[in-house]
Amino acid sequence: MTVILSTSCRSNQDDKEEKSTKPTRAEFLVSFLVDARGGSMTGCRSTQLRMLIPPRAAEQPVRITCRQLRSDNVLHLPPLNDGEGLASRILQLTPCQFLTPILLELRYSTQDTSDREIVIYRCDSGKKWTLHTNCGSDENLNAFMSTSVYDLSKINPSEDFKIQITTTSLPRYFALVCRPKQQIVELDVSGGTVHSTMSPGLTCTFPPKALTKGSSL
Template sequence: MEEEDSPIYAVVQKSTKENGDPPPIRSEFLVSFLVDKRGGALTGSRGSGIRLIIPPKALEQPIRIKCSYCPPDIPNSLPPLLDGDAIASSGVIQLDCSPSEAKLLRPMLMELPHFCETEQVGRELIVIKSLDGLTWSEHSQFHCAASGWNQTNEEDLYMDVVSQLQLSTVKDDLDTDRIVRVSLISFPKYVAVVSRTRSKSATITKEKGGILKSQNVTVIFPMNCVQKKIKAGLQVRGINQKNLGDLPLGWETSPVLSISPLNRRLHEPIAIQLPLGGWKSRIDREIKVLVLKSASDAPTWEDYTPYTAIEFQDNELLVFTKVTGLFWVFLTTKPSSNAAEVANTLYKSISSVQYLCEVIVFYRPEFPRAWCNTFRIHLTNRRGLEQFSESKLNNWKLCLRRPVSLEEGKYRFRFNQGLVLVGQDESILGQIVDTLDFRPFLEDSLTLVSRKMDQQPLVRQPTLEMSKSDSGATVLDAELEVQL
């Protein structure tokens, strides 16, 4: 395909005064903009974080491009996400151009920030696109980096546009160093950045079979297991130390394995090889192979051990099965009839996606009464303090700004070191905590009224403690820059 052969970055030849080419344009846009053969750099306003760079002579005629984030309630705008996948940017980007038959003669570059934890074990970012919102495909021409950009390399990529418009670096222009760059040679209807479990794929044929390997896990497809050529994938979802601590005493577990295409019956059994290096003695233990039957809000794992063959070879465990799907192997103590219940409890935790966001706290002294103070807490993915109304008011002061990595759910907040909460009826609530529901890319805020404890001097600076509501694990315990 032409798009796959195009370079990730368009290197534009310098335009000179001798050839009479007009300079590219540079502007901001709210929803749409008009661009012609001059090309240019267009940056989304109001904190959208989108920047489009269109090289000169990439268009045959002037066109109007509409570029915006789709609200999550618009039909056919959200891609079909698998279990454990999540949108990594502020939403799905919708592109519309007028006239609709307009084409690009040179690749256009779209730059947008993402907010998913790229260092999370076994995860990766991909870009998918769609022409109608119904059929989605993976887009190969993109680049993602979590570190700062090298300005020299950026000038090499956009020599003409950067030199004439004196563009700042992507990090400075978009106010973040988590940037995804997408090269487009056409105008898809929708573009989305997705965080998913890292995947390995291979082509499986009847004559040769195939092998998939990821994170010390190997899946062997023998000959004649399929009747026609298929593309198979393997995803290995690791278990962190926190989740391992939630296992019953004496239990051990493998990673969660996803073999696609899911729920496909094969003609010959495939072999799943799992290393046993970290597993202890198998005396008084038994192997339980579980398969995921439902991946809804209430995941349902079932015991699939009677339908598999299990062998031990050297320091490996071999599991043979004729069906693909999501598998989870437990080494349990006898009796282990509750293995499926343990898996149902742990699976939601290990499937959660970590989002990079900020805890921002504003402070208004002597409000609503002279003897109390008001704190407003924001959990946000938005960039820059100018997005908050409190930053524009003189009577509000910033007292805390910390980056954190959160998963979707409820979080508890409480004051320590000499501060107590005050109720709406001005009664003292003491150390009662308030909760805030974090939902990615949606505005969440909590207002707390507090006062200083009576007859207790402030030995240390007051602190704000943030913890998970379900597990009680502390996420943040930071000092507040306030003077009481």
């Protein structure tokens, strides 16, 4: 009687295939390489920078550089008005595109208060800064975050404050700006009265036809 034992060999092969397709999880100093497997990358410095890239978000292997720069090392800083200031060092990245949203988690040093807010600015060209708007809900990213290994949503209140950035493209720079909280109200040519939610008792009245077109105030 001939007995063929091939279970162990098949198991080893399956383990190799699973390992080759499993998302990576590693620490990086300045840069890291990501491919279609995706992964969770954490900066090994004290900045607590983390980047979450779901599987199949990267179309091809790409090396991403992440540096946190002092303001005097950036030629063109984001525009700052009175009462505004940088909440962290400016994040310099390798510009690249992704097929689905990715997530960055970045620590900032300014404490949240009822009258101030943290906003995200991005610079794609190296000179012009614009407000960044996070991507909407994405099933691929949410499913990846819900796993116990890669869950970044649980933030310890005792730790420094953190912000999450979702985007389908990495700009050249990201900057976190702390500014007085702003209230935006939509008005049209019919006018109206605006009541401030941050300064009780403060109102501003616009008579009809005072505005030539719909405006955001």
